[in-house]
Amino acid sequence: MSTSDTRELLDSDDQGLPIFQPRDRSSASKRQTIARMALREFHRHGFSGASVDAIAEAAKVSKPTIYRHFDNKERLFLGVVAEALSAAYQELPVLAGSLPFRQVSEHQEMSALLERFLAAAAEAVLGEEIISLRRLVIGEAERFPQLAALWASINDEMINEPLMEAFWTLEQRGLLAIPDRSLAAQQLIALTIGAPQLVVTFHTETSTARAAERYLSSGILLFLSYYTKELR
Structure with missing residues (x-):
């Protein structure tokens, strides 16, 4: 099975922000953990300085798992920051x-x-x-x-x-x-x-x-x- 076949369902809204559709509860829980660790890393180091390796280590997942959930570093950044903004208000x-x-x-x-x-x-x-x-x-x-x-x-x-x-x-x-x-x-x-x-x-x-x-x-x-x- 190819990498694209195993990726979670990803889409974008009209502002270009990622929309995530988890396949099941376990997938949603894993994604939340990745998002929490990613947000902490972005807070500390910004987008350019943040390390996907560090996020994977903190979330106790592999880098391919992160990319399966978020596609790439840019969509990871957009997704977790957008969610945090919405939740605050x-x-x-x-x-x-x-x-x-x-x-x-x-x-x-x-x-x-x-x-x-x-x-x-x-x-x-x-x-x-x-x-x-x-x-x-x-x-x-x-x-x-x-x-x-x-x-x-x-x-x-x-x-x-x-x-x-x-x-x-x-x-x-x-x-x-x-x-x-x-x-x-x-x-x-x-x-x-x-x-x-x-x-x-x-x-x-x-x-x-x-x-x-x-x-x-x-x-x-x-x-x-x-x-x-x-x-x-």
């Missing part, structure tokens, strides 16, 4: 959907709910692993532009869109006046998460918790002082 839309924006009747309640969502978003995007991923994607952006595009689309889907939905609800309740909800979501993120994200990305000694605390409440207050309907 996956709880945010669930949280946003559970927050009672439809029951808000005053400014203080509105501010508290926005802070709950943005605190969770800050925890997701400012965690050590996701910041390390951010540095990795930035460093490899020229070689793998599809990862940068994926990051942007995940931010839109997992953070911007839930905020836009919350803004629409708060507008219906007569609390906000927002002519462009997409722009407003980007502005709120910039005021609360964007600056600390920039700081911790390039200053590794900075505490992520301290960086977020400095911006969260004041950023929401500044945002609401402009968009609250009664103040316009």
Whole structure:
């Protein structure tokens, strides 16, 4: 049987990112182990410096097994980084959907709910692993532009869109006046998460918790002082 006959089912999505279809539970488990060890190696050494031999040794598999699951080093890198990015954000839309924006009747309640969502978003995007991923994607952006595009689309889907939905609800309740909800979501993120994200990305000694605390409440207050309907 040829190597191509024994490979797992591999495909790519419309962004050129690998789609993996495991044949069975054992295959999926082995792939998860390879992905975990590969991500650790890429974190430490980047794409060029990472060794497939080291990944195989850490995962306790052979190099042909890695290539059977991921085809080549490039698809291995794309696959494991894309999965890690998606996993870091996956709880945010669930949280946003559970927050009672439809029951808000005053400014203080509105501010508290926005802070709950943005605190969770800050925890997701400012965690050590996701910041390390951010540095990795930035460093490899020229070689793998599809990862940068994926990051942007995940931010839109997992953070911007839930905020836009919350803004629409708060507008219906007569609390906000927002002519462009997409722009407003980007502005709120910039005021609360964007600056600390920039700081911790390039200053590794900075505490992520301290960086977020400095911006969260004041950023929401500044945002609401402009968009609250009664103040316009």
